[in-house]
Amino acid sequence: MATKSRYQNPCINDTVQLQMFVYNSNNTASLQNIEKVDIYYLDPSQAVESNPDGRVLMESIPGSNVTTVDTGEYQLDLFLDPAIYTNTGRYID
16 A cells, blocks of 8 residues: 555555645635545546536545645545445546
């Protein structure tokens, strides 16, 4: 088990550090609240006109799991649970 960023080829049982950077007028800015983070699998076999990239909701993580690293910088450590993340492919958050 390792901790990786999203672009370091994470594998099942790794923890991925998802980061978000927020700006307002080219300056970092804090958010008042993060309600949740949704993780979607992009399944081409599920693509239809109303869902062109085939988004399938895999997991919703409460905003309380998101940590503030600095002004305008937020991080979520996402464990790639093999019971949830069974498909190889593209995911978005």
